[in-house]
Amino acid sequence: MMTPQVLEEINKIFIAYIEQKQLRKTPERLAILEEIYSRTDHFDADELWISMDNKNYRVSKATVYNTLELLVECNLVVKHQFGNGKNLAQYEKSYGYKQHDHLICMKCHQVIEFCDPRLQTIQSKIGDILNFNILHHSLIFYGDCTKENCEKNKKANV
Amino acid sequence: MMTPQVLEEINKIFIAYIEQKQLRKTPERLAILEEIYSRTDHFDADELWISMDNKNYRVSKATVYNTLELLVECNLVVKHQFGNGKNLAQYEKSYGYKQHDHLICMKCHQVIEFCDPRLQTIQSKIGDILNFNILHHSLIFYGDCTKENCEKNKKANV
């Protein structure tokens, strides 16, 4: 997934966005983008900050939040509000992924992705009926995964 | 909606839940439930607390949060994490309502409810395929309402 080509692509997109809004192309912003795309799965602002810190790349949390917001604006990152107990915003890289939604195990907090094209049908139908210009959506299914290691994961994750 | 019959019904459900869990039937808990069901639409913990305070019914916020959690557990209230800017938990009474989802205007923060039965199909299909016991879901469409008074609402709500 994280091929050099992808890195080049997302950098191009981000830089184009930065230039369009007449912002500055700072090393911190690019480093945060790269770090995000080197990760897999979901993360929160603090986890991202810690993993950069672990690599001895010091950025302030304010900059992390600031950059995440920019990346959400230009659709390179998606922000989620999973109701995982805490009110913690989770993020996810989005370039190159096909649109997908999430299924969350309420016991072990595992997050699984899925995609059902019929959701698009619902989305456009509802938009038409209610006269809304729907730009994006969030669909989350909550339940119990029936995996035997579910409780084990719980200890590791929470 | 808030007929005496409904009030009696929800009280019965809540009390049954309280007894089943061997908790105490305090006046605060019942008052909070009644206040919630006298409201329409969505609210957050603070708004609920303020409206009770305005009626000179003093409850501590800790009790409000505690009771909301109980009510969510026994399905009399649903908790939402709309990404309305802030990470603020919103609540909604749920007894007697048919299941519905939400459409949020990103400009004026208006919340509209809708229902599409096809979502149930998707839900059970995904549950089967991924071997999850799906208990509930959250679907939110984000967009722009095309209402002329949209910006006006924005000023009033934010």
Place this chain on the structure above:
DNA sequence: CTCGGTGCAAAGCTTTTGCATCCGC
């Protein structure tokens, strides 16, 4: 009478803000 619940205020946690400094342009 017992012990769970309440109230109050303080603490916790995520996110935002203010301000001096820094550096992209």
Place this chain on the structure above:
DNA sequence: GCGGATGCAAAAGCTTTGCACCGAG
């Protein structure tokens, strides 16, 4: 060099927690 961006720490805002007191069972 100018003005936006960063870093740091303090502040803000929602939610949880600790503890003394109260009251439901």
